[in-house]
Amino acid sequence: MIRFEQVVKKFPDGTTAVDHLSLEAPTGKITVLVGPSGCGKTTSLRMINRMIDPTEGRILIDDQNVMDVDAPKLRRGIGYVIQHAGLFPHRTVAENVATVPLLLGTPKAEAKKRAHEVLELVGLPGDFANRYPAQLSGGQQQRVGVARALAADPPVMLMDEPFSAVDPVVRDQLQDEFLRLQGELGKTIVFVTHDIDEAIKLGDQVAVMRVGGKLAQLAEPAYLLAHPIDDFVSDFIGRDRGYRALSFTDAPRLPLAPEPTVEIGASVDEARAATGDDWLLVVEDGRPQGWVEPSRITAPIEQAMLHRGGTVAAADGPLRAALDAALSSPSRRGVIVDGDGKLLGTVRAHQVLSAIEQADRPEVHEEDIAPTEPVSGTTP
Numbered sequence: 001m002i003r004f005e006q007v008v009k010k011f012p013d014g015t016t017a018v019d020h021l022s023l024e025a026p027t028g029k030i031t032v033l034v035g036p037s038g039c040g041k042t043t044s045l046r047m048i049n050r051m052i053d054p055t056e057g058r059i060l061i062d063d064q065n066v067m068d069v070d071a072p073k074l075r076r077g078i079g080y081v082i083q084h085a086g087l088f089p090h091r092t093v094a095e096n097v098a099t100v101p102l103l104l105g106t107p108k109a110e111a112k113k114r115a116h117e118v119l120e121l122v123g124l125p126g127d128f129a130n131r132y133p134a135q136l137s138g139g140q141q142q143r144v145g146v147a148r149a150l151a152a153d154p155p156v157m158l159m160d161e162p163f164s165a166v167d168p169v170v171r172d173q174l175q176d177e178f179l180r181l182q183g184e185l186g187k188t189i190v191f192v193t194h195d196i197d198e199a200i201k202l203g204d205q206v207a208v209m210r211v212g213g214k215l216a217q218l219a220e221p222a223y224l225l226a227h228p229i230d231d232f233v234s235d236f237i238g239r240d241r242g243y244r245a246l247s248f249t250d251a252p253r254l255p256l257a258p259e260p261t262v263e264i265g266a267s268v269d270e271a272r273a274a275t276g277d278d279w280l281l282v283v284e285d286g287r288p289q290g291w292v293e294p295s296r297i298t299a300p301i302e303q304a305m306l307h308r309g310g311t312v313a314a315a316d317g318p319l320r321a322a323l324d325a326a327l328s329s330p331s332r333r334g335v336i337v338d339g340d341g342k343l344l345g346t347v348r349a350h351q352v353l354s355a356i357e358q359a360d361r362p363e364v365h366e367e368d369i370a371p372t373e374p375v376s377g378t379t380p
């Protein structure tokens with residue numbers, strides 16, 4: 001666990017970057033620091049590995065004050081990933097990744113083997129090891145950055161906007177891979193971002209900071225969306241937070257209707273016989289492929305004819321996915337599948353909405369209720 005105790009950072013020019021910050025980043029979890037530009041996120045992160053020293057207060061890693069540990073030694077035991085990856089341009093990918101293990105005295109052959117292992121782990125197998133950073137895409141460079149931070153298998157990882165410099169599609173992939181990796185590795189991670197959606201997607205808990213380096217609210221993402229503590233947090237989270245909160249609400253018992261289907265390759269007659277409805281669901285080995293309008297087809301059904309606009313939701317997934325499946329389906333029937341992607345049935349938006357109305361919202365924590373301060377000069 002990493003613990004901030006009343007940490008203050010004042011720079012020599014008088015700027016207070018971090019102001020009495022107290023929070024705990026639990027072992028094996030992702031804690032995200034999020035907030036507007038200049039609110040002290042990076043300064044807070046860098047005080048953990050002593051790239052910046054606090055002016056007041058203490059930071060403890062597993063009950064040891066970081067100020068009591070030799071700074072270079074401390075840093076070698078903490079993975080650090082930054083925006084633009086910060087790779088050494090004249091070293092190969094494998095050499096970049098092996099940097100910390102070599103500094104820690106790992107024999108060269110072993111460090112090389114380890115580099116290949118972690119590169120595989122982040123989805124960069126084989127050939128990539130011998131390339132130079134400039135020969136990689138931005139997303140691949142970020143993966144190398146993550147691999148380098150993981151190479152010495154540190155229990156703690158600090159990540160400063162690691163996915164901000166890549167386009168949104170790649171960012172989404174990197175985030176998904178990062179969550180998968182964390183599911184396997186269970187590191188204690190402090191992650192800095194200015195992007196609230198990224199914070200909510202990745203964080204086990206999210207610390208929202210305000211300019212001036214004060215903590216505004218620390219909570220799990222679902223709780224933050226349901227109960228922002230004040231106008232600042234609520235504005236920062238932004239609109240449609242009620243809808244976004246559905247990402248955290250499981251949809252266990254939706255009433256599924258059986259859906260008529262045909263296999264890909266079915267003839268026009270088979271398709272027309274299968275349903276009286278405008279839209280017919282096409283499957284391949286039980287897995288939904290897309291929709292067709294039987295009245296409009298003139299040849300056996302093939303992939304190119306399918307309307308693929310509708311999303312598919314897993315039965316044990318969140319309510320948001322089920323609602324989206326219903327709203328995005330051309331038939332207005334949302335396709336629900338099992339863990340293997342096989343069709344279970346369909347659901348309509350109003351049925352998902354009923355489930356939403358019955359779902360529990362996170363309860364308010366008492367400590368979150370701000371004491372009402374009497375306003376001077378007024379009488380009750």
Ligand SMILES: Nc1ncnc2c1ncn2[C@@H]1O[C@H](COP(=O)(O)OP(=O)(O)OP(=O)(O)O)[C@@H](O)[C@H]1O
Pocket residue numbers: 011012013015016017035036037038039040041042043044194
């Ligand atoms: N070396 C420094 N000297 C003086 N002021 C600094 C120094 N480093 C940072 N600051 C100031 O401290 C405040 C917090 O900076 P910090 O980089 O921690 O913010 P941030 O939340 O990470 O911002 P961003 O999202 O823009 O990176 C800012 O006002 C910044 O200008």
